[in-house]
Amino acid sequence: MQVLQKSLDYIAENPAQFIGTIQEHLFLVLVPVAMAIVVAVPLGILATRYHWLEKIAVSITNIVQTIPSLAMLAIMIIVGLGLGNKPAMTALFFYSLLPILRNTLIGIKNVDSFLKEAATGMGMTNLQLLLMVELPLALSVIMAGIRTATVICIGTATLAVYIGAGGVGTYIVRGLQLMQNHLLLLGVVPAAVMALLADYLLGKIEYLLIPRGLRAENK
Amino acid sequence: MVKFEQVTKKYGKHQVVKGLNLSVKKGELVTLIGPSGCGKTTTLKMVNRLIEPTSGRIFVNGRDIMEQDPVQLRRSIGYVIQQIGLFPNMTIMQNITVVCKLQGWTREQCMHRAEELLRLVGMDPKLYLDRYPTELSGGQQQRIGVLRALAANPELILMDEPFGALDPITREQLQSELKKLQEQLQKTIIFVTHDMDEALKLADRIVLMKDGRIIQAAEPDEMLRHPADEFVTSFIGKDRLLRSPDEVFVEEVMHTNPVTIESYRGLAEALERMRKRRVDSLMVVDNKGVLAGIITIRVVQSNLTTGGPVSNYLSPPPAAVTVGQTVRQAVHLMAEQGAGYLPVVDEKNRLQGLMTRASLVDILTDVLWPDIKENGEPTAAAGKEEDR
Numbered sequence A: 001m002q003v004l005q006k007s008l009d010y011i012a013e014n015p016a017q018f019i020g021t022i023q024e025h026l027f028l029v030l031v032p033v034a035m036a037i038v039v040a041v042p043l044g045i046l047a048t049r050y051h052w053l054e055k056i057a058v059s060i061t062n063i064v065q066t067i068p069s070l071a072m073l074a075i076m077i078i079v080g081l082g083l084g085n086k087p088a089m090t091a092l093f094f095y096s097l098l099p100i101l102r103n104t105l106i107g108i109k110n111v112d113s114f115l116k117e118a119a120t121g122m123g124m125t126n127l128q129l130l131l132m133v134e135l136p137l138a139l140s141v142i143m144a145g146i147r148t149a150t151v152i153c154i155g156t157a158t159l160a161v162y163i164g165a166g167g168v169g170t171y172i173v174r175g176l177q178l179m180q181n182h183l184l185l186l187g188v189v190p191a192a193v194m195a196l197l198a199d200y201l202l203g204k205i206e207y208l209l210i211p212r213g214l215r216a217e218n219k
Numbered sequence B: 001m002v003k004f005e006q007v008t009k010k011y012g013k014h015q016v017v018k019g020l021n022l023s024v025k026k027g028e029l030v031t032l033i034g035p036s037g038c039g040k041t042t043t044l045k046m047v048n049r050l051i052e053p054t055s056g057r058i059f060v061n062g063r064d065i066m067e068q069d070p071v072q073l074r075r076s077i078g079y080v081i082q083q084i085g086l087f088p089n090m091t092i093m094q095n096i097t098v099v100c101k102l103q104g105w106t107r108e109q110c111m112h113r114a115e116e117l118l119r120l121v122g123m124d125p126k127l128y129l130d131r132y133p134t135e136l137s138g139g140q141q142q143r144i145g146v147l148r149a150l151a152a153n154p155e156l157i158l159m160d161e162p163f164g165a166l167d168p169i170t171r172e173q174l175q176s177e178l179k180k181l182q183e184q185l186q187k188t189i190i191f192v193t194h195d196m197d198e199a200l201k202l203a204d205r206i207v208l209m210k211d212g213r214i215i216q217a218a219e220p221d222e223m224l225r226h227p228a229d230e231f232v233t234s235f236i237g238k239d240r241l242l243r244s245p246d247e248v249f250v251e252e253v254m255h256t257n258p259v260t261i262e263s264y265r266g267l268a269e270a271l272e273r274m275r276k277r278r279v280d281s282l283m284v285v286d287n288k289g290v291l292a293g294i295i296t297i298r299v300v301q302s303n304l305t306t307g308g309p310v311s312n313y314l315s316p317p318p319a320a321v322t323v324g325q326t327v328r329q330a331v332h333l334m335a336e337q338g339a340g341y342l343p344v345v346d347e348k349n350r351l352q353g354l355m356t357r358a359s360l361v362d363i364l365t366d367v368l369w370p371d372i373k374e375n376g377e378p379t380a381a382a383g384k385e386e387d388r
């Protein structure tokens, strides 16, 4: 209880710093996720059209995913991105690619083949098939990938402090160095709350994206 | 309207369509029929270029399809598939007018067309336009599937076993509706089926295929009178033809697996079964299997909010035949009642199966065309007069 009180006191004394740190954490996560969406969704779509691309893209992102987080951050420094937010965000960007790419690919591939054939047989172009049938039916699955990516990144971003980035990880590291549990809490609790909140909100959006005609079945 | 010239399709070494020649006249409904794997679907899909022929030429309206833009070609041809393939993310209105939209119709034009088409098959536009496909029974869904093919007014429609997944009663209803539509609209239709009854009922001309070749192409009458060879005879059903309706019992020709629901079940369950089994009505049985009545999709849908067991909404069961009665008796009862189908029950009134008009066609061809028998018996010919 004392620890908690000390944490709250700290926030009361440094409100701007606390809020700034959370904002920075969100920035650290949302920018790479957004960039990953911009890259991975089109890439996933293309991968459903070209088999060779599917193989390459999936293998590469799979490999990226197996690199431990700290090692990944270290690599960012090695490849010359230096210290600070830039290498951290680059690492998070790479981590976000796989879940989004994979879900885009699976979401579109899982659309019933007879629906695609009906659509083509009625005279849809490849693009119309994508926009009118495949994407609407795959959207909730793609959203689930974005959700996974976001939650992973919120957690991983706490490590980014080791390469000089900001975010709530700074409290954790300081807490550890100074053996101050109340500082540790200031990092751990917001990170957990952000992850849960993001999961909840994105889950809501995911549900809303299920085509209305399919929702009753999925309940 | 459609002309196949020496059309061949190979997959690797395997030749699935072998030098097919066929021409389909404008306004004609041709059924492609034959055993599974004989190349019906392949032949059909070559017309809208979902599959490209290996050699030979196909003309639609006098133009070689390989010289046309496939997208434009497909938009000018209606297409109906067995899996129905309505888009679950679109409303009924959007589904019906998909091709219209591709062709740049305005929203008003689309709306107007969808309403017009729904009325054509007796579905209330107000009730259905804004629904989603999963909210409809299988029969209703395939009605929409057919309307979707008609929407942009194509002259030619391709149908690949469109009613194959429907239950017998709904299938017959849709066949009748299609026949009526066809009489009104005079489309050119190529219709794939493996069901001889369906072919006999719908076709202006039946094209019987085997191993990628046409064995016989003839009007139904002609095919029954003069089957080209042993294969045709056996495909029509030789052994059925050798007995009179007085010797065949209803249990031999009934469908043994009618879709039922127990009377204590709820309306939601009834709707679910109609949807799953693609029927528009269910036979309701009590816990002993005794036939209690029927319930229709209309009743279910209009009472869904009130709820309660199906037993609250029963219509009385249609007249039934009993196991052990002959087909002749069933025919008389059917004619008397003007019924499209008859439940078959045992002596304790427990539901055993279902007789449909289609199951009768099998038997009646025997009586009406005795000369296709190998050793036609005069008794059958005599039966002909009485049965009319």
Ligand SMILES: Nc1ncnc2c1ncn2[C@@H]1O[C@H](COP(=O)(O)OP(=O)(O)O)[C@@H](O)[C@H]1O
Pocket (backbone or CB within 6 Å): B011, B016, B034, B035, B036, B037, B038, B039, B040, B041, B042, B043
């Ligand atoms: N993509 C394909 N590759 C190889 N063989 C195929 C392919 N599609 C169909 N076939 C073969 O072609 C034959 C005819 O198929 P199909 O036209 O679908 O028959 P039907 O519709 O008469 O049942 C079958 O033996 C099937 O196995």
Ligand SMILES: [Mg+2]
Pocket (backbone or CB within 6 Å): B040, B041, B042
């Ligand atoms: Mg087929």
